Amino acid sequence: MKVEIRAELFSDRMDRMQALRDRIGREIQAVANIRANVQLVEPRSIERFVGKAKRVIDRRGLSG
Amino acid sequence: MRDLDPEVLICTPSYALTIADTARELGIDPRSLPLRFGHFGGEPWTEDMRRQIEDELDILAFNNYGLSEVIGPGVSGECAARTGMHLQEDHFLVECLNPETLEPVPEGEPGELVITTLTRQAMPLLRYRTRDIARLYREPCACGRSTARMSRVTGRTDDMLIIRGVNVFPSQIEEALLRVEGTTPHYLIEVDRPARWTRSP
Numbered sequence: 001m002k003v004e005i006r007a008e009l010f011s012d013r014m015d016r017m018q019a020l021r022d023r024i025g026r027e028i029q030a031v032a033n034i035r036a037n038v039q040l041v042e043p044r045s046i047e048r049f050v051g052k053a054k055r056v057i058d059r060r061g062l063s064g
Numbered sequence: 065m066r067d068l069d070p071e072v073l074i075c076t077p078s079y080a081l082t083i084a085d086t087a088r089e090l091g092i093d094p095r096s097l098p099l100r101f102g103h104f105g106g107e108p109w110t111e112d113m114r115r116q117i118e119d120e121l122d123i124l125a126f127n128n129y130g131l132s133e134v135i136g137p138g139v140s141g142e143c144a145a146r147t148g149m150h151l152q153e154d155h156f157l158v159e160c161l162n163p164e165t166l167e168p169v170p171e172g173e174p175g176e177l178v179i180t181t182l183t184r185q186a187m188p189l190l191r192y193r194t195r196d197i198a199r200l201y202r203e204p205c206a207c208g209r210s211t212a213r214m215s216r217v218t219g220r221t222d223d224m225l226i227i228r229g230v231n232v233f234p235s236q237i238e239e240a241l242l243r244v245e246g247t248t249p250h251y252l253i254e255v256d257r258p259a260r261w262t263r264s265p
Contacts (some may be wrong), residue, residue: 001237001251001252001254003241003245004251005246005247005248008077008247020246024244024247027244028237031239032230032236032240034228034230034232046250048082048085048250049079050082052172053076055234055251055252055253057254057255059254059255059257060256061254
């Protein structure tokens with residue numbers, strides 16, 4: 001799962017980025033009971049949408 | 065917006081944030097725009113996202129529900145109390161059903177909204193299955209209106225992901241995400257099969 005984070009938090013402090021990633025992973029596990037591979041990405045790097053946002057890419061169908 | 069001086073914005077919540085981003089890119093403080101209110105719908109959003117939109121655009125943000133097949137926005141909308149959306153029951157008969165059995169769910173429980181138009185001409189709809197999942201309730205509202213209210217749409221019967229047998233709605237992930245300081249409501253969920261995972265029956 002890709003998550004944009006605020007510019008001021010996008011730092012070269014690997015420990016802080018790691019802590020944020022772990023925290024997000026724990027919150028997701030708490031609501032959905034799944035382990036997600038969380039990737040922090042830079043602000044504005046996820047495509048914006050004029051209409052409804054697309055939040056899910058499900059590639060499972062392709063591999064059959 | 066500078067030219068036309070609009071006070072109300074009606075769009076999807078994600079697009080409201082895109083407008084704020086774009087304004088900043090153009091060197092315009094989005095809080096300085098003439099907007100005062102926003103009605104947002106068309107996709108699931110959370111209270112955290114509401115706060116973010118209100119903060120970035122300096123407006124009051126209201127939840128609104130509608131679908132193109134019925135009339136577009138305005139099937140239901142929040143009043144100033146912002147505790148659920150008042151259904152326009154003079155115009156729509158709304159049922160909340162279990163999508164599997166098509167039986168009504170107990171009041172206050174989540175179910176699929178099924179809409180019949182009462183006043184629409186030319187293209188009436190009878191028991192139209194919206195695929196939208198929400199709760200309906202009839203407790204009196206602080207504003208005094210007596211219509212039934214509906215909760216936010218928490219998902220659609222067709223956007224639910226089943227991951228290793230667990231039902232997951234993207235809106236749940238968003239809620240979890242926005243509890244963490246420093247994240248934004250911009251995210252993308254990618255679901256893959258693990259390479260080594262062999263398919264079980």
